[in-house]
Amino acid sequence: MYAINHAATALLIKKNNPEVPLFPLLISVQFVEVLWVFFNYFGWEHFSVYGGRVHLDFLPYSHSVFSGVAAAVLSFCVINWGYKNKKMAIAFAIGVVSHVIIDVIFHEKDIQLSPFSAKPVLGLGILDYPMLNFIIEFAYGIFCWWYFKGSKSLLWVIIIFNILDLPMMLAHGDALTPFVKYPFILPSVILFQILITWYFVYRYAHSKNDKNGSVMEEI
Numbered sequence: 289m290y291a292i293n294h295a296a297t298a299l300l301i302k303k304n305n306p307e308v309p310l311f312p313l314l315i316s317v318q319f320v321e322v323l324w325v326f327f328n329y330f331g332w333e334h335f336s337v338y339g340g341r342v343h344l345d346f347l348p349y350s351h352s353v354f355s356g357v358a359a360a361v362l363s364f365c366v367i368n369w370g371y372k373n374k375k376m377a378i379a380f381a382i383g384v385v386s387h388v389i390i391d392v393i394f395h396e397k398d399i400q401l402s403p404f405s406a407k408p409v410l411g412l413g414i415l416d417y418p419m420l421n422f423i424i425e426f427a428y429g430i431f432c433w434w435y436f437k438g439s440k441s442l443l444w445v446i447i448i449f450n451i452l453d454l455p456m457m458l459a460h461g462d463a464l465t466p467f468v469k470y471p472f473i474l475p476s477v478i479l480f481q482i483l484i485t486w487y488f489v490y491r492y493a494h495s496k497n498d499k500n501g502s503v504m505e506e507i
C-alpha cells in the first residue's frame with residue numbers, strides 16, 4: 289500500500305481515539321516503512337528488479353509479523369511507561385500493527401513470520417495487479433476520509449495523492465532502470481512520499497470547509 293493510504297489509516301485510529309493527537313498516529317502507521325527506508329540505505333534490506341517489476345524481496349527486519357508486533361509492544365512500553373499515556377500507547381501500537389496487516393494484504397509473498405525463518409512468506413499479491421491495486425487503495429483512502437468525516441480539502445489530498453501513485457504502480461520495464469542503477473532512489477522516493485503525505489494529511493485533517501467552500505483552520 290502506498291504512503292497516502294497508510295496515512296489515511298491514521299484517520300481511522302484518530303476517529304476512534306479523538307483525544308490522541310493525529311501526528312503520532314501518522315508516525316505509527318508508517319513506523320515500519322521508515323525503518324525499511326533506513327535499512328535499505330544501510331544495506332540491511334534490499335529490493336530487486338526482475339521480470340520488468342520491482343520486488344521488495346528482502347525486508348525481514350522491518351516487515352515481518354514478529355518485528356511488527358515487537359515494534360508495537362516496544363512503542364507501547366515507551367509511551368505507556370515513559371510518557372504515562374496509555375491511550376496514546378495503545379493507539380500507537382495499533383497503528384504500527386496496521387501497517388504490517390495491510391502490507392500482508394497488498395504485498396507479494398515477501399513478508400516473513402519472523403526475521404529468523406525464511407519460510408513461510410505471506411502476501412496476497414494485490415500489488416501484482418496495478419489497476420486492481422489502484423482501485424482498492426483509492427476506495428480504502430476514500431473510506432478512511434468518509435469514516436473520519438474529513439474536510440473537502442482532505443478528500444482532495446487523498447484523491448490527488450492516489451492519482452499521483454498511478455505512474456509508480458504502472459511502472460515496469462525500462463522505466464525501472466534508474467532504480468537498478470541507483471538503488472538509493474527508491475527508498476528516497478518512498479521517504480519523500482511518507483513525509484509529504486504526513487504533512488498534507490495532518491494539515492488538512494485539521495481544517496474544515498466553511499459555507500463558501502474555502503478552508504478554515506479548526507481551533
Ligand SMILES: [Zn+2]
Pocket residue numbers: 320321351387391
Ligand atoms: Zn510497508
